[in-house]
Amino acid sequence: MQIGFIGVGNMARAIIDGLLATKAVAGTDLHVHSGHLEHYQAYADKIGAHIAPDNATVVADSDVVFLAVKPQITPDVLTEISGTFASRPAYLVSMVSGFDLAALGAHLTASQPILRIMPNLNVAIAAGMTAYAPNAAASVDDQTKAVIGLLAQIGGTVALPEADFATFVGLAGSSPAFVYQFIDAMASVGVKYGLSKKVAVQIAAQAVAGSAQLVLNRDASPADLADAVASPGGTTIRGMLAMQAAGFQNAVVAGLDATIAMDKGE
Numbered sequence: 007m008q009i010g011f012i013g014v015g016n017m018a019r020a021i022i023d024g025l026l027a028t029k030a031v032a033g034t035d036l037h038v039h040s041g042h043l044e045h046y047q048a049y050a051d052k053i054g055a056h057i058a059p060d061n062a063t064v065v066a067d068s069d070v071v072f073l074a075v076k077p078q079i080t081p082d083v084l085t086e087i088s089g090t091f092a093s094r095p096a097y098l099v100s101m102v103s104g105f106d107l108a109a110l111g112a113h114l115t116a117s118q119p120i121l122r123i124m125p126n127l128n129v130a131i132a133a134g135m136t137a138y139a140p141n142a143a144a145s146v147d148d149q150t151k152a153v154i155g156l157l158a159q160i161g162g163t164v165a166l167p168e169a170d171f172a173t174f175v176g177l178a179g180s181s182p183a184f185v186y187q188f189i190d191a192m193a194s195v196g197v198k199y200g201l202s203k204k205v206a207v208q209i210a211a212q213a214v215a216g217s218a219q220l221v222l223n224r225d226a227s228p229a230d231l232a233d234a235v236a237s238p239g240g241t242t243i244r245g246m247l248a249m250q251a252a253g254f255q256n257a258v259v260a261g262l263d264a265t266i267a268m269d270k271g272e
């Protein structure tokens with residue numbers, strides 16, 4: 007499968023790095039074009055990708071094309087590539103935030119298969135989480151299965167109605183930043199009690215990673231797992247209640263609410 011990337015910024019590189027790390031694709035199967043050659047030439051050369059002279063050539067040379075540009079330039083890019091899409095059966099995968107299937111499809115033919123996705127940056131280490139929604143032309147397409155299979159190589163995947171994409175942005179797109187804040191806050195306490203920041207971060211990050219893995223491995227309720235750690239009269243329940251009293255849950259809800267509301271344009 008020949009895979010194109012229009013836009014080679016942070017998210018495109020995270021997906022490419024994940025795919026290359028898992029050997030799901032080879033660098034020579036990739037066809038890329040982005041804004042400024044000087045921003046991505048070294049990266050493309052390093053991974054062995056073909057640098058296309060323009061976005062339309064990416065479409066012409068690829069079976070699957072990932073659209074990874076900022077929302078504000080998306081209409082111009084779609085106008086630029088729509089003619090090539092009309093003349094050959096390439097599959098479009100768009101990760102452009104706030105651009106739904108109807109808005110994407112308005113620039114393309116009705117038979118154009120489109121998969122809208124919302125990945126998070128953890129795909130770079132094959133530990134991402136990606137939501138997806140196909141348009142009508144893609145929903146019964148074997149290529150859709152192949153593309154979802156590709157995304158599954160770099161983390162978890164979930165089919166979601168487009169109406170739930172904003173919620174996904176709060177839970178998975180932006181939440182890595184919230185988790186980093188949590189790890190940093192934990193590490194600060196380690197420093198308060200005399201650990202170096204480096205050691206404190208390492209301990210806190212591993213504790214968070216292992217806790218999340220246990221939820222996934224056991225398919226368990228986080229609340230039940232917390233109860234298993236908190237023995238009666240012990241240190242953990244005292245800490246949990248102190249965190250609740252300090253507004254831990256309210257802070258988490260407020261953070262996600264703000265993110266989701268902004269993604270919805272509220």
Ligand SMILES: NC(=O)c1ccc[n+]([C@@H]2O[C@H](COP(=O)([O-])OP(=O)(O)OC[C@H]3O[C@@H](n4cnc5c(N)ncnc54)[C@H](OP(=O)(O)O)[C@@H]3O)[C@@H](O)[C@H]2O)c1
Nearest residue numbers: 013014015016017040041042045074075076077101102103
């Ligand atoms: N970052 C995330 O965590 C994340 C998560 C989910 C979805 N997304 C979505 O993914 C998309 C890309 O985000 P990003 O964070 O990767 O942004 P980014 O780092 O700014 O990447 C955008 C890329 O588009 C290139 N570009 C500009 N004009 C172009 C053109 N006319 N043709 C082709 N490429 C062009 C830019 O190149 P130059 O810089 O050289 O101009 C840049 O490499 C956005 O729509 C975003 O909403 C991002």
